[in-house]
Amino acid sequence: MAAFMGPAVIIPLGDPMMTLTDTIFIGQCAGTKELAAMGPANIIFSFCQYIFQALQIAAISLISDDLRRGQSTRAEHTFSVAIGLAVMSGVAVMLLMEVAADQLIGCTGADPVLVPLAASYMRIRALAQPAVLLTMVCQGGQLAQQDSRTPALAVALSVAVNVCSNLVAVAWLGLGLQGAAATTVTTQLLGCAVLVLVARRSGGLTPGLRLPSLPDLQAFAATMGPLSVTYVCKNLCYILLQAAAASLSWVQLAAHQAVFSVWNLLAFTTTPLEQAALAFVPAAAPGWQQRATVQLLLSIAVVIGIACASGVLLARRDLAYIARAYCVTLSSLWLFMWLGAKQPGWGLQGVWAGLVLFFSLRCCQSLGRLLWLGRGSKGLGVDGVQPA
Numbered sequence: 001m002a003a004f005m006g007p008a009v010i011i012p013l014g015d016p017m018m019t020l021t022d023t024i025f026i027g028q029c030a031g032t033k034e035l036a037a038m039g040p041a042n043i044i045f046s047f048c049q050y051i052f053q054a055l056q057i058a059a060i061s062l063i064s065d066d067l068r069r070g071q072s073t074r075a076e077h078t079f080s081v082a083i084g085l086a087v088m089s090g091v092a093v094m095l096l097m098e099v100a101a102d103q104l105i106g107c108t109g110a111d112p113v114l115v116p117l118a119a120s121y122m123r124i125r126a127l128a129q130p131a132v133l134l135t136m137v138c139q140g141g142q143l144a145q146q147d148s149r150t151p152a153l154a155v156a157l158s159v160a161v162n163v164c165s166n167l168v169a170v171a172w173l174g175l176g177l178q179g180a181a182a183t184t185v186t187t188q189l190l191g192c193a194v195l196v197l198v199a200r201r202s203g204g205l206t207p208g209l210r211l212p213s214l215p216d217l218q219a220f221a222a223t224m225g226p227l228s229v230t231y232v233c234k235n236l237c238y239i240l241l242q243a244a245a246a247s248l249s250w251v252q253l254a255a256h257q258a259v260f261s262v263w264n265l266l267a268f269t270t271t272p273l274e275q276a277a278l279a280f281v282p283a284a285a286p287g288w289q290q291r292a293t294v295q296l297l298l299s300i301a302v303v304i305g306i307a308c309a310s311g312v313l314l315a316r317r318d319l320a321y322i323a324r325a326y327c328v329t330l331s332s333l334w335l336f337m338w339l340g341a342k343q344p345g346w347g348l349q350g351v352w353a354g355l356v357l358f359f360s361l362r363c364c365q366s367l368g369r370l371l372w373l374g375r376g377s378k379g380l381g382v383d384g385v386q387p388a
Helices: 002-008 011-029 032-051 053-068 072-099 101-107 112-126 129-144 149-172 176-200 214-246 250-280 288-304 308-315 319-340 347-373
Strands: none
Touching: 002 149, 011 032, 011 129, 011 149, 011 176, 011 250, 032 053, 032 101, 032 112, 032 129, 032 176, 032 214, 032 250, 053 072, 053 129, 053 214, 072 101, 072 112, 072 129, 072 214, 101 112, 112 176, 129 149, 129 176, 149 176, 214 250, 214 319, 214 347, 250 347, 308 347, 319 347
16 A cells, blocks of 8 residues: 555646646746736636546546456446546537636636636646546546556656746746646646556556447446535535635735645645545455555544545445535535625635635544444445445
């Protein structure tokens, strides 16, 4: 597990690292207005990324189950269907962003003066959306095979190229926000190509591009249904917070964008715990091996965060509870932000207070559920089945 989690630390940091790189170069080499314009556009990109995490998690879960049963051919088929869904969804998202960029930016509540810049940035970055979703699914497929090294290498290469490209396009050539967007698109396409090529030669599953049949869609929908509710609620929570920030002045929004980019990077460092739970808990033999795996993950989580509690619940297929919990979190956060907005001097302090509340609620709900399920010594089986 240590060999898995070491490289896995790098994987979820790819997109936050590229966003942080863009933020640093725009902040240093462009202007406050361009830095502020990144905020509304990144709200939309983050929304898409979180929504389609349901597809990535479903791919990890279904492929892991197939491999646990020794059905490698079925696992390869599932992987291929997930790739087909990712490409189809990515093309649809790209077309939506290209056609309705101004309207999408306007929905964030951004200052109208920022809309043209933010929309231009969005239209350029939208070109890579098929590659972004394909990358997420391919990463999920490799993680389901307990291979974190291949996607980690692809992410590391992408980030390195992104930094070098920003040095040229933004710092040297002075291309500003459009240059930063173009470098991100280039590196996302490169990272996707490298991941696909290396994964196909790694000796594991070798998926292709397969359009889903009705049974395939039903299998994914059974997992993605509650997950979609979960990630929609999670996204709406972030939109509440980011929209509150977008309604502030340019200077405050630029300050928020700079700090949020750093925070977002650090927030993803605990994601490997969740991924390890999804990859290792289903693969462990029912009984003491599963209980020992869960206890090990939770012990690590106590040291660096409680993030893997959600991953263990996902591995147990406790999807209905997770969906209900996020609905409660969304309702609570909305009430908190609505009441807070009426207070004088709310500003950025209120936005970040809402962020603290959001994560506190998630932590209490996930950890509380695990403690409840584990109150007996045999309460942490997969698929809701009591292990022997």
